[in-house]
Amino acid sequence: MKSIIKRNIFIAAVTVPAMMLSVSCRDTSPFDDQPPMPVTESPETPGENDGPVAASYNEQYRPQIHYTPARNWVNDPNGLVYLDGTYHAFYQYNPSGNDWGNLSWGHATSTDLIHWQEQPVALTPDELGMIFSGSAVVDKDNTAGFGANAIVAIYTSADQWQQQSIAYSTDGGKTFTKYANNPVIANENSDFRDPKVFWHEESRQWIMSLALGWGCGIEFQGSTDLKHWTKLSTFNIPVDRCNKGQWECPDLIRMKVNGQDKWVLLVSVNPGGPAGGSGTMYFIGDFDGRNFTADNLDYPLWLDYGADNYAGVTWSNLGERCVLLGWMNNWNYCGNVPADPWRSAFTLPRELKLIEHDGGLLLANTVVPEIEGIAGEWSDVAAGKLPVGDAYQLKLTVPVVTNSSFTLGNDAGEKIEIAINAASRKLLVKRNASTGATDFNQAFSIPAISSPLNTDGDDVTLDIFVDRSSVEIFTENGSMAQTNIVFPTSIYDILTSDSHVEAKVRTLTRIW
Numbered sequence: 282m283k284s285i286i287k288r289n290i291f292i293a294a295v296t297v298p299a300m301m302l303s304v305s306c307r308d309t310s311p312f313d314d315q316p317p318m319p320v321t322e323s324p325e326t327p328g329e330n331d332g333p334v335a336a337s338y339n340e341q342y343r344p345q346i347h348y349t350p351a352r353n354w355v356n357d358p359n360g361l362v363y364l365d366g367t368y369h370a371f372y373q374y375n376p377s378g379n380d381w382g383n384l385s386w387g388h389a390t391s392t393d394l395i396h397w398q399e400q401p402v403a404l405t406p407d408e409l410g411m412i413f414s415g416s417a418v419v420d421k422d423n424t425a426g427f428g429a430n431a432i433v434a435i436y437t438s439a440d441q442w443q444q445q446s447i448a449y450s451t452d453g454g455k456t457f458t459k460y461a462n463n464p465v466i467a468n469e470n471s472d473f474r475d476p477k478v479f480w481h482e483e484s485r486q487w488i489m490s491l492a493l494g495w496g497c498g499i500e501f502q503g504s505t506d507l508k509h510w511t512k513l514s515t516f517n518i519p520v521d522r523c524n525k526g527q528w529e530c531p532d533l534i535r536m537k538v539n540g541q542d543k544w545v546l547l548v549s550v551n552p553g554g555p556a557g558g559s560g561t562m563y564f565i566g567d568f569d570g571r572n573f574t575a576d577n578l579d580y581p582l583w584l585d586y587g588a589d590n591y592a593g594v595t596w597s598n599l600g601e602r603c604v605l606l607g608w609m610n611n612w613n614y615c616g617n618v619p620a621d622p623w624r625s626a627f628t629l630p631r632e633l634k635l636i637e638h639d640g641g642l643l644l645a646n647t648v649v650p651e652i653e654g655i656a657g658e659w660s661d662v663a664a665g666k667l668p669v670g671d672a673y674q675l676k677l678t679v680p681v682v683t684n685s686s687f688t689l690g691n692d693a694g695e696k697i698e699i700a701i702n703a704a705s706r707k708l709l710v711k712r713n714a715s716t717g718a719t720d721f722n723q724a725f726s727i728p729a730i731s732s733p734l735n736t737d738g739d740d741v742t743l744d745i746f747v748d749r750s751s752v753e754i755f756t757e758n759g760s761m762a763q764t765n766i767v768f769p770t771s772i773y774d775i776l777t778s779d780s781h782v783e784a785k786v787r788t789l790t791r792i793w
Contacts, residue, residue: 336622338793342750342768344626345671345791346655347609348397350387352622354379356615357475357530357592358606359386360403360417360434362454363599368394369454370606371434372627373414376402379624381616384411386436388454394604394630394651396792403434403457404448409464410440414475414530418507419598420449424487425507427451433507435465435489437474444468445476445491447507466510472496475530477594478507484570488513490531492548497524499531499548501573514572516546516564523562523581525553530561530592533568534603538635538642544568545635545644546575547584547605549592551612556588556730556765558613563644565635576642584644586732587764588613588712589751590628603633604649609751609766614722619768620750628764629746629753638735638760645759648746657788664784667774671791675745675776676757678783681706682739685780689747689773696775697752697767701734701741708732708743708754710765717769735760746789747773 336343336351343349353375360371367390374387386404389397404412415436423429427449434457438446444464448457472494481488481503489502489510498517502510518524530549535542546564554560562581566574584593585607593607607628610618615625631646652674659676660668667673679685684703690696698711710730713719719726734741734756742757749772754763767773776784 338791340621341770342620343623344748344750345793346395346746346748346789347626347629347751348389348792349623349626350374350389350399352379353377353624354381355387355623355625355627356381356608356610357414358594358608358627359414359436361594361596361606362417362419362432363596364419364430364432364453366392367453368392368596369417369432370397370627371403371417372608374402376405379621384413384439386412386434390454393654394649395655400455403454404436404459407438407459409438409444409446411438413437413439413443414592415445416477416594417597418478418480418487420507424505425449432457435476435478435507437476438464439474442469443471443473445473445489445510460508462508465508466502472527473500477530477532479533479597481568481570486570488533488570490533490546492527492529492531494527494529497528499528499533499546499573501533501571503571513570516573516575518564518575518580520580522553523550526550526559530594532594533573534595534633535568536603536633536635537601538637543635543642544573545633546573547593547595550581551591554588554591554611555583555586555732556611556727558588558611558724559591561585561591561593561607565642565644578641582644584646585762585764587710587730587754587762588727589766590762590764593628593631595633605631605633605646607631607764609764613724617722617725618766619718619721626751626766631762632759634759636758636760643735643760646762647755647759648744648753652789655790655792657790659785659787662776662784662786664776664778667776667786668788669747669772669774669786670788671772672746672748672789673774673786674789675747675784675786676742677745678740678742680740680780680782681734681736683780685778685782687776687778687780687782689745689752690775690777691769691771691773692775693770695769695773696777697765697773699754706734706736708734708761708763710752710754710763712765712767716767719768730763730765732761732763 446463551559
């Protein structure tokens with residue numbers, strides 16, 4: 282089964298029985314000899330096999346400010362698209378259970394990027410296979426002939442081979458109709474997936490980025506109608522550190538810096554991430570409508586240096602604004618994390634910008650400003666018990682001219698340790714038995730998760746977003762990000778420090 286090859290690192294790490302992965306994919310295809318019909322109204326809604334959805338959204342480890350479906354397995358975000366005031370987030374989803382398999386597109390919507398409403402499953406497996414990752418665009422000019430402003434989803438059909446297919450929605454994303462002539466890119470290859478599509482105005486065509494898996498490359502294709510595609514070029518890079526794992530989930534993004542256009546290519550890689558297992562690297566360069574050419578930089582550059590931000594892609598149809606959502610987990614242990622009746626969450630949405638540092642460019646990411654909508658008033662705090670509730674943001678100004686450390690802990694004595702190494706100007710995080718549950722998978726405990734601060738000056742201000750099962754750390758300008766999931770018995774709400782720090786905190790209201 283081709284999907285097993287795609288995720289073979291995950292399978293080996295968690296030792297899932299083969300029979301568990303060979304989930305039967307029900308044939309929901311409506312187009313044999315009949316006209317295509319919507320496929321969203323599938324009986325595979327959340328909780329199908331377990332009666333009504335029973336999630337309280339208050340279970341132990343349930344994130345309180347991060348989106349999770351009511352129940353069941355999720356991984357990569359897919360088809361992020363904005364239309365008529367609504368943000369759509371589709372994602373890899375198993376409607377039938379809490380393990381990887383039967384991959385479909387789950388669906389959630391938001392008007393503010395923070396509060397999300399789970400919707401019926403959007404796309405389910407058919408005779409071409411499971412519905413792997415992909416993207417969605419708003420076809421404003423009706424290039425595909427499905428109607429002006431139709432949402433067109435482009436995804437990988439994954440069975441024996443990985444092929445590219447499309448589906449379309451003319452009701453604002455509520456229901457989708459699979460294109461009768463799928464696949465639009467036929468293929469007999471095991472590594473050819475995760476199409477990310479955007480409109481390139483200069484060449485008047487749609488551009489698709491496709492990951493070549495263990496081929497460690499990105500293939501670009503072009504189309505004027507989303508149905509017929511022509512190969513344009515392939516991007517590879519002769520840097521061994523970039524090629525330790527399979528390449529997945531690409532995203533080619535036009536960005537502005539000092540009034541000039543630059544292009545950023547995101548590539549998720551598994552294994553080979555900065556903390557082990559999976560991670561997301563990026564390349565900065567130029568794109569001419571056919572070829573992406575990377576600048577001569579010290580690759581790999583990492584979007585996030587933590588263990589748990591993977592497969593992140595950006596929303597389409599947002600103009601020049603660039604907002605990313607990532608899967609908050611790692612293929613090293615994702616099948617074992619102690620979350621039930623759901624498994625896995627997504628990062629807080631991130632605003633991406635190119636910034637200058639040390640004579641070059643960095644891709645900065647900070648939490649979107651919409652977080653203000655659930656934020657309370659700032660309070661100055663000292664070491665000790667923090668006046669917080671379900672989740673919070675902690676802002677710390679920490680010296681970097683000398684070594685320093687601080688911890689976030691709870692009344693059970695569990696804690697996550699964070700340190701600044703002055704000589705290397707790095708931030709170090711310890712995730713071990715002291716942080717909470719770790720014994721579910723031996724790969725989860727990591728002695729030191731290291732991030733360069735990428736800042737100047739004698740101190741650094743950190744923005745730390747703490748939820749029940751995650752800690753996301755950013756420098757104030759986004760020059761460094763480190764995301765790690767944790768499983769303490771209760772939220773960390775005690776601050777300790779071995780040096781002087783300036784601290785303030787504000788509560789973030791739960792989104793459920």
